[in-house]
Amino acid sequence: MKSRFHGELKEIKKDVLKMGDLARGMLKNSIAALMKQDNELADEVLSHKEEIMDMNDEIEHRCLQAISMYQPMARDMRVIGACLKLITYLTRIGRYGKDIATVAKELSGKPHLAKLVSIPHMAELVDGMISDGLTAFEKKDISLLENFGERDDDIDALRYSIFRECLTYMMEDSKNITRCMHYAMIARYLERCADHACKMAEKITYAITGERVEIK
């Protein structure tokens, strides 16, 4: 009976990681679509919207079913609890990817105001955090999560720097306001993704060690 549960738990974990790859893909491709002004790629991101929602519902259903059938305890219970939380964070990250793709399409008509440097850099850092979180969960290795607080601070600083840069362009010419607002929103979305990565790291740490931590 319990070995069936552990088999199911393994499958659920695998699917959470698969969902993580999908969310990461949506975020990365949305930034790529923004950079290359590639509407096709943006559409591809948008096409995954339903898929990530369906994965969320399917994994949630299986977690609840496993809880009702096997009443897991200790680490098993913590892992199931973490899966339920991780899928929420991953869905949100995927949705931010979708939002960025929508903005990318809107901005695709005209060239960017300047070469985008901070946004892709920020996206790379965010993706690194999500990726490290998922690897930590997969390999039960919390050492990958150690400096998440500082990494999140860097991302917050980048968001602020993008915001200031946008302000300059907006003050220069009011025609830039719409575009710059979009850039600032993208930076905000990426910052929120990093916050979700931090929450993921907290849940993963709890699942692996049983200790509750707060990443500030």
Place this chain on the structure above:
Amino acid sequence: MAAKIMVKGLSLWYDGKQALKDITMDVPEKKVTAIIGPSGCGKSTFIRCLNRMNDIVNGCRVEGEVTIDGESIYRNNADVVKLRKTVGMVFQKPNPFPFSIYDNVAYGCRVAGINNKKTLKEVVERSLKKAALYEEVCDRLRDSAMSLSGGQQQRLCMARALAIEPEIILMDEPCSALDPIATAKIEGLIRELREEYTVVIVTHNMQQAARVSDYTAYLYIGKLIEYGITRQIFENPKEESTEKYITGRFG
């Protein structure tokens, strides 16, 4: 936590085979303490030590100390009859006497020499109420206890244990022979009993231990592996062996 029962270095042998190994733990007063562990780990043996039930087993030898309210129950001049009045017990299978419901509950008092009808009536009513059975049987107290359902019989056994006004109640898998509805009633009762009594319960059902107990002790091959607040044991056990057992990786 104020300790009602203190167990210190308790070891037990059946015909030279050691069943309990150097167990030391304090059982807190007016709390529910669950004893869990795989079959044969010594759970039942352990709680039977708390009212000296193992005395009647041939070839059984006990070492170490068990004190209730600071008094050793294994001292030479210990009054075992008084001990069993202080420590009531409910077993795995309901075992009512083949008497009426009333006589089952009144039995302990009669043995203790109480024969006043009014007093007995009061004790029976109070005990059945405490065991959440009174409403179901108040109009048929003279019927045979055997006519009750399994769950009712088990609550009758609890009422019988409560009638002698014990301070401690030991329960050896009290729900393992009952259906889920009867089990839920007994579990509700256990939670209520903790207001007045110190309860020690042996259970195979870990969810039950998690539901009803305040503290949980995990025994493995006669040794106390881990003992702590129930939530901690089931959410984040410190010992690898506890983790493996409660997550069903063995046992």
